[in-house]
Amino acid sequence: MSTFINGKIFTGADANTFASAMTIKDGQVVWVGDTSDVNDSDAIDLKNQTVLPGLIDVHTHPKYIADALHGVACTPPNVNSIADMQEALRNSPAFGQGPNTWIEGWGFDETKLAEHRTPTVDDLDKVSTTQPIFIYRSDCHSSVGNSKALEMAGITATTPDPVGGFIGHFPDGRPNGYMKEVAATQLLIKAKSAQSYQADVDNMVNSSDHYLKNGIVAIGEMMGRIRPYDSLKLYQDSVQAGFKPKTSIYYVYDEVAGNNRLQPTNDDQLRIAGIKVFMDGSISGETAYNSQPYPSGKQGVSLTNATKLKQAVEYAKQHDLQVAIHAMGDAAIQLILDTTDNMKPWLSDQPSIRIEHASILSDRMLDQIQAATMNYALVTQPIFFFAEDESYRSYLSPEQFKQIYRVKSMMATKAEFALSSDAPCTPWAEPDSPFVNIYAAVTRTAVNGDIVNPSEAINVPDAVFAYTNWPAKIGGFHQNGLLAPGYAGDFVVLDQDIFTIPHNDIKNVRVKETWMVGKRVYKVTK
The missing domain is CATH 3.10.310.70 (Diaminopimelate Epimerase; Chain A, domain 1)
Incomplete structure (x- = not known):
């Protein structure tokens, strides 16, 4: 059992609830309260540092x-x-x-x-x-x-x-x-x-500290594969060899269609969560499927039509899996909504359909999401416009550009919402830094100084929720997202108080320590 005192602990209960002390026993939080109530000479002093629940990157590519x-x-x-x-x-x-x-x-x-x-x-x-x-x-x-x-x-x-x-x-x-x-x-x-399976396992294990350095204790693997080997086996062997982040795997639908063995699992450390469907490509690659053509005359690529999408949804329903759908272009997103908005959800404890990226959303789409029978999640990445502002400005019409990464509008719908990195799929040297992503969501400022649709800015507590509590619900990490009795003793200690520093400094926040199940798994070394 470990007790922590003298912290600024953001519990995740709401935007204004902080505690100064907590106790973790057998890997779970058992008490949260005030330092004045602690009488333990062995208590660990947090030295007034800011503490967050362990961060969750619910859409990334760990392999x-x-x-x-x-x-x-x-x-x-x-x-x-x-x-x-x-x-x-x-x-x-x-x-x-x-x-x-x-x-x-x-x-x-x-x-x-x-x-x-x-x-x-x-x-x-x-x-x-x-x-x-x-x-x-x-x-x-x-x-x-x-x-x-x-x-x-x-x-x-x-x-x-x-x-x-x-x-x-x-x-x-x-x-x-x-x-x-x-x-x-x-x-x-x-x-x-095909060259070396063991090398892939070794690389995964070596990447574990990368996540812990960023305060990330749980991840969504969005490119699960059956060939050349099963991703579940890769993770099982990697966990056994020391890979620490909790993981939900989403298998690429094209590889598992017709495979009746793919079933959800509920292990807290490693679980099969869903399938991944690709509707289109990327905006910077001129392959996102858009309603308006790019300056080159291209309209992007449509990788999945309504018939195939319905087949994927039916497969997910039969196997009690979630569907995560990659869609960046507005035409791709509109096709998802028109195909699925009146479908009945099949999962009760998390959204049945995740729309990944949701890069261009019109008011009509937001209204359609709000009125839908389907329970959606919207998982998006402001770090894209942070790093790729020039491409978006060049390739999208002014009308489309005003509709990119509308995080505040997404939060106003009934859909669940989360921020994520899609790392390493963006041209930035720290593609999965939660704090660069939070900075972009809060300031709407690109690396080149461009201000991108400032009316869509969100506040810092909501951005933190979008990396803790909310993705826990979306990705099935039910033991995470809060520092409250009954939840996992997973938390991070920051080097700055993200809630009070100037917004322009948020991108420079770093994690000093990461703890999982009450044990320190990362500490910064100078």
Whole structure:
């Protein structure tokens, strides 16, 4: 049993409830109150520091992050050109390690590169032709590989496009290394993952401290896979080897359709929670499915029609699973609402359908969500406009831009609401920093100083709720989200008081300590 005193403890009960002391026993909070009521010489002094319930990133890609942590950040502020990218890849610890060692990178956005184009196989071959190279685009939907990576994936000039994906080619027909959208990117990922399952487990375990450093005690894995191995097995083996964050897994529907073995589980540490459906791509990649065309004339890609969406929903209902639906473009979101708004919810303890990103929402859509029979959740990422403001300004009409990441309006509906990172799928060196995301939601300020739809700003307590209490309800982390008797003893100690510092300083907040089940699992070292 441990008792903590002299803290500013945000319990999560409401925006104004703080305590100064609490007791954790057998991994659970058993008492919350005032320091003056404590008579324990062994009590741990919090030294007036601010304490929050353990943070929850309910939409992220831990496998991708595990890969990225030993890869190269191809993002601003350090990588601003293809030449910078080549140099960064040459400085990767993987460089020169032999023909079976992949050199990996993440986060490039061609609009932020000096050349204003996607790197090609020829660009990457200047780094190495003997080691495979794989780089995620910032949206994690698309990627680029060198000639060795293409060879290992069996991609040639005659390889057909996978359903929902596109293999890029030079004018002469030769593959140019660009793999557009998830289905094409998976061709390279499967070749990479086939190399060493144990390496993937090791990478996952090594990523555990990354989450704890950010105060994240629970995560939603939004890219569960059956092939080349089952994601559940990856997590089971990783947890056994020391991976600490609690995890809900959402399997990509295209991989599990017809698989009757996928059933929900309720383990607090690791659970199967739902399925993931892709409606479209990304705004910065001009693949989000929009009602108005991009300046190039494109309208994005529609990956799932109403018939297939209904099939996915029916599958989820039959298996008591949640449906998480990726939708960034307004046409994609409208299709979800028109298809599902009058359906009867099948889950009673959490939303049956999650709309992920919900990047462009009109007033009509918000009204439709409010009037719907279906119980929705809206899970969104202001860090996108923080890091990608120029792309949004360039690719969206003024009317559409006014409708991006409407967090205050989302909260005004009856839908459950949460903030999340979608990390590492945004061009920022700290893609899953909760405090950068909270800063963007509160200040509506992009990294370039642009003010983005300030009427949609929310206050700090609500932004904290959106990383604690609310995502716990959405993601099925029922023991988390509050510091109250009966809840998990998971909490974080901050280096600044997020509730009182100037809003412009929120992005600089750091976690000093992270505790899980009453035990300290991370402490900052100077």
